[in-house]
Amino acid sequence: MEFNYSNAVNVFTDASNLPAIKGRKTNIICPAYVVTINGSMIEYGSKLIKNATASYGELFALAMGIQAGLKYANTKLPINIFSDSEISVSGCTVWLPKWYKNGEGNYYLTKKDNHPAANQEIILDIIQMVCKSNTKINIMNILGHISNKSVRDMDRFTRYFFRANDIPFDSVPIGQLQQMAHFNDVVDNISRTALRNIADPNHPIVCRKQKQPNVYWYPKEEDIQHYASLVNN
Numbered sequence: 001m002e003f004n005y006s007n008a009v010n011v012f013t014d015a016s017n018l019p020a021i022k023g024r025k026t027n028i029i030c031p032a033y034v035v036t037i038n039g040s041m042i043e044y045g046s047k048l049i050k051n052a053t054a055s056y057g058e059l060f061a062l063a064m065g066i067q068a069g070l071k072y073a074n075t076k077l078p079i080n081i082f083s084d085s086e087i088s089v090s091g092c093t094v095w096l097p098k099w100y101k102n103g104e105g106n107y108y109l110t111k112k113d114n115h116p117a118a119n120q121e122i123i124l125d126i127i128q129m130v131c132k133s134n135t136k137i138n139i140m141n142i143l144g145h146i147s148n149k150s151v152r153d154m155d156r157f158t159r160y161f162f163r164a165n166d167i168p169f170d171s172v173p174i175g176q177l178q179q180m181a182h183f184n185d186v187v188d189n190i191s192r193t194a195l196r197n198i199a200d201p202n203h204p205i206v207c208r209k210q211k212q213p214n215v216y217w218y219p220k221e222e223d224i225q226h227y228a229s230l231v232n233n
Contacts, residue, residue: 001166001232003138005176008078010036012183013065014144015057015085016191018199026050026201031061032191035068036183037077043068044187046194050201052209058085059122061191062092066126066137073135081137084144084184086164091117092126092139093232100224107218121212127219127227136230140165144188148181157181 015031032046045064049057062083069079083089091099096109099117103110109117109124117123130137141164146153158177162169198206219227 001138003080003140003165003167003172004078005080005172005180007038008080009069009072009075010180010183011065011069011079011081012036012180012187013058013061013081013083014184014187014191015054015061016188016195017054017057018195027052028195028198028201028206029054029057029060030191030194031057031064032187032194033061033065033068034183034187034190035065035072037072037075039179041183041186042072044190046190048194048198048203048206049209050206053119055085055087056119056122056209058083059088059091059119062088062139063122063126063129066129066139069137070129070133070135073133079135079137081139082142082180082184083139084142086141089139089141091123096123096127097224097228100219100221121210121216124217124219127223128217130230131219131223131226134226134230136233138165138232140232142180142184144184146181146184148178148185154178154181 012034015029018028020027028048028050029052030046030048034044035042065081069081099109099111102112109120111117143157143160146157148154154177
């Protein structure tokens, strides 16, 4: 993968979960994102959703981050989207062509066990966003909950980053890797803080999980090819 962290739009995404315990009958998740350019935080956002899984939250955060990052397409800077959810990143990259082929004729993304891929309405939204924008992006997996001051933690972070994203080892300076770990912590804290401030699932700013519509946009084969030409090349 061709990767440039400096002079790029770098978007960090994450989601936290407030489980249904201590009298709460339903859980709340909080997907969040942070947009940075040249080491400065440009914008951030979060959303509170009830009755959703942690996986839904991570994928929703990824979609929020991609939507935010694409707003800066006119800068002509590379756009990198980071998530510490391996499942979310894989679903939007390496697994997607297989799921599409498995679901040929069914009009839903299908896993190899013939079950529908979970939360695919979000993945379809991501495909549509990227194709409409016609903008190249990198969707990348990083380790979460890493102290950028710890040599041991950063060693784990570094090795994982290069391996997970097929980037030549030692091709990214340690200072940039530490900044990635830092902003991943920042977005995690934004998500957790929002949850701490709202513990009531019936609070008016807490949204219900979006239901998959009966009629929805589904990509043609050329859309999948177009998406593949824009993502992680």
